[in-house]
Amino acid sequence: MDVVFVRWPQESERRDRLAQAEVPRLLLVDSTARAPDPVDCLEDWVRLPANDEDVRLRASCVARRAALHVDPLPDLDDDGVLRVGARWTPLPPVEARLTEALLERFGAVVSREALSRAGWPEGAPGRNALDVHVLRLRRRLAPVGLGIRTVRSRGYLLESESRQLSVRQA
Amino acid sequence: MDVVFVRWPQESERRDRLAQAEVPRLLLVDSTARAPDPVDCLEDWVRLPANDEDVRLRASCVARRAALHVDPLPDLDDDGVLRVGARWTPLPPVEARLTEALLERFGAVVSREALSRAGWPEGAPGRNALDVHVLRLRRRLAPVGLGIRTVRSRGYLLESESRQLSVRQA
DNA sequence: TCGTCAAGTTCACGGGCAGGAAACGTCGGC
């Protein structure tokens, strides 16, 4: 499990996104800043300047804690291969670009407009093209343990399916 | 929430007991010892010798994390997604606005009039619309651990369900 | 004790609309 380093407080938004996606992280706290309010258990911090040994120790502690109860972070390489832990799936160009946009804001809502722009930088085709690609992408992502949730009239949200983070209706 | 200080590795058994009882704790790690393997989220450590400021900071962080663990604060983002700890649920427009108003005064009473204004800035529909939306919102919030309590002839109040803050009748 | 009113709760229904899904056709590479 990789621990992500985040500068604090400069990258506070990035930290929120990582927290939402349950990515373990180590905050590098500016020498003059206040220590961050904890948002969950997958986070630790060290104050700068710090020696490398401290940083490594803290990072590995967070990593071990995370390994107890968290999913691997999906990773999309430049060849359109999406890897989630040991599992992977190839993605065709359009779906790869959509996935890239969703991964940039993993765990947060991405609007249909933003997705359209990501999928078709040269201008979007018909309105339903996005719907269909989301459908196809869903079927492709399910086997690797990812799910696309719709937030009606707001957009879509990518999350790990193994954890029941969002509440489903009966 | 009080944080217990534990010497490491001398008091490792005490640490295990505290972990078992889910008591938040701060390990004071001997200068020559290895950092402890994390067992849960209610623990942090500092290496001795450490200045008092560091110890206080770490202790208060663990304390706040422990408080969050018991009762995370709800947060409504701009995309109509309500997050409570790791759980979340999408909210449709009207209910998002109602929730926003309730969150602004979390734990305190919000009058029906104020809720109406928040939910329908352009003017409220029929009188019953608010009732129905409160009902729907209740059902949506219950799974994420929030509850809307009625204060008769005063208004409504949003609170965390996990903590029994108000007294319920049998 | 009882009746009455006001306040809240809950259900069922329907219109409107966003999103889901199937089927089909085209294009290009192997």
Add this chain to the structure above:
DNA sequence: GCCGACGTTTCCTGCCCGTGAACTTGACGA
């Protein structure tokens, strides 16, 4: 030719949201 990627059309499902009405509960006074 065969197959996969991609776009469009078309239809359908499900959600959102308001309304009306039945029911419950609490307050108050005769």
